[in-house]
Amino acid sequence: MPAVSEWSADCLVGAITPCGQCRACLSGNGSQCGHGGDNYEAMGGWRLGNTINGSQAEYVIVPNAQANLAKIPDDLTDEEVVMCPDIMSTGFSAAERGGVKIGDSVAVFALGPIGLCAVAGGKLSGASLVIGVDSDPRRLEFAKQMGADVVLDFKNQDVVSEIKKLTGGGADVTIEALGQQATFENALRSLRPGGTLSSLGVYSGHLNVPVDAFGAGLSDRTIVTTLCPGGKERMRRLMNVVRAKRFPFRELVTHSFKLEDIEQAYELFGNQRDGVMKVAIRP
Numbered sequence: 001m002p003a004v005s006e007w008s009a010d011c012l013v014g015a016i017t018p019c020g021q022c023r024a025c026l027s028g029n030g031s032q033c034g035h036g037g038d039n040y041e042a043m044g045g046w047r048l049g050n051t052i053n054g055s056q057a058e059y060v061i062v063p064n065a066q067a068n069l070a071k072i073p074d075d076l077t078d079e080e081v082v083m084c085p086d087i088m089s090t091g092f093s094a095a096e097r098g099g100v101k102i103g104d105s106v107a108v109f110a111l112g113p114i115g116l117c118a119v120a121g122g123k124l125s126g127a128s129l130v131i132g133v134d135s136d137p138r139r140l141e142f143a144k145q146m147g148a149d150v151v152l153d154f155k156n157q158d159v160v161s162e163i164k165k166l167t168g169g170g171a172d173v174t175i176e177a178l179g180q181q182a183t184f185e186n187a188l189r190s191l192r193p194g195g196t197l198s199s200l201g202v203y204s205g206h207l208n209v210p211v212d213a214f215g216a217g218l219s220d221r222t223i224v225t226t227l228c229p230g231g232k233e234r235m236r237r238l239m240n241v242v243r244a245k246r247f248p249f250r251e252l253v254t255h256s257f258k259l260e261d262i263e264q265a266y267e268l269f270g271n272q273r274d275g276v277m278k279v280a281i282r283p
Contacts, residue, residue, distance in 0.1 A: 016085050016230025018045035020067035031227035035063075045230055056262060058283040070235035076243060080250045082280055083113070084238040088249065090200060090228035091117025091177070092238070095125045097226040098173040098198030102126035107163050107171040108148075109187045111139040113252045113278050114200055115177035116146045120247045122175070123147030131166060133159050133186075138275065146247050154186070163190040170195060179203045188213045194220040256280040 018030030024040045025033055033044035047063055048054050062069060072081055091114045100106055106122035108115050111134035122130045124147070132143035132151045140151040150166060152159045164170055170192030176184050179201025187197050193215060214221060242249050254277045257265040265279045 016045055016089065016228050017047045017063045017068050018230050019064045020231060021064075030231060031229055043227060046227065056259065056281055058259065068230055068232055068235075070232040070239070073239060073243065076239060077250075078282075079253050079256070079280055080242050081239055083117070083249055083252055083278070084235055084242065085230065086228050087113045087252065087278065088117045088238050088241070089230065089234060090114050090226070091119075092121035092124075093226040093229055094118040094175040094177065094198040094200050095121035095127075095173070097224045098175060098196045100125035100127050100173050103128045104172040105129040105131070105167040106173045106175065107131040107133060107167075107187070107190050108143075108175045108177060109133045109183045110176070110178035110201075111136070111143050112177065115175070116143060116252065117249070118175045118177055118200065119143050119146045119148050120249075122173070124241070124246070127173075129167065131163055131171070133163075142251075145251075160186055160189045167192065172196070173198060175199075176201050181207060185210055185213060188221070188223075191221055196222040196224060199223060199225045253278050253280050256282060259283045 018025045018033040019036050020030070022034040022036050023038045024030065024044065029040065031045040032040045032042060034041050035044060043050065048060070052063070072078070095106070095118060100122050104127045106127040106129070108118045108122065108130065111119070111132050119130055119132055129150070130148050132140060132148035133154055134140050134143070135153050135155040140153060143151050152162055171190055172192060173196050174187040174191045175198045176187040177200045184199070184201065184207060188210070191197055254275060255265070255268060257279060259281055262281055265281060268274060268276050269279050
């Protein structure tokens with residue numbers, strides 16, 4: 001096809017698929033892409049493995065490939081860039097949507113791979129204090145490598161109280177990266193009046209906003225949500241971040257399996273054995 005003739009099968013990265021032409025994309029909301037139409041579609045920019053076949057295969061059809069595929073630089077490995085389209089883009093978008101500014105304080109709740117990328121995103125956005133919250137000692141330690149200045153174990157500490165002490169009354173931006181009621185409430189209670197809670201979590205069922213934590217709606221607190229932005233220009237920028245080696249993004253990929261061994265990969269990941277964080281599948 002002429003539209004994608006510049007690409008070869010061994011030089012591509014890209015998994016998020018906004019069309020780049022619809023009303024949503026042209027308005028800067030490519031994650032809610034309307035696929036060429038005038039309407040917004042919830043999670044419309046995320047099609048692979050969602051509304052069409054996913055990428056765990058030898059060959060993948062990428063919608064709107066010209067707008068989304070980005071060439072992997074020769075000096076970066078597949079494992080170094082595999083986090084860019086989803087995990088890195090999502091984590092960084094939390095800091096972006098939260099409006100992190102130079103000198104801000106940021107608290108990130110839940111330090112899985114996306115939360116760890118949110119930590120790095122907050123630091124790269126100019127935050128002078130980044131606080132990571134989790135209970136896994138290994139992830140708390142890794143958060144320091146990703147830019148966290150302070151880490152808190154929610155099982156052993158009153159994290160809301162500690163964050164308020166560290167920030168002088170509440171963080172400028174809190175990031176919720178798990179999708180649970182308790183985590184959401186702690187993120188909201190740790191926020192200063194006028195601050196922003198940036199939510200990455202995928203919630204199931206009802207999510208309740210406690211009136212007291214929200215200041216009865218009069219505290220000027222803002223809640224925003226985000227989903228990984230895509231497009232080849234964003235991939236180019238994220239790969240530049242990886243190349244700069246400010247943070248060890250490669251170490252988020254702890255295991256690698258061949259496609260024919262994918263059941264073993266899912267068993268490992270599903271049972272969270274052997275220190276697994278993310279697994280790469282090689283076709």
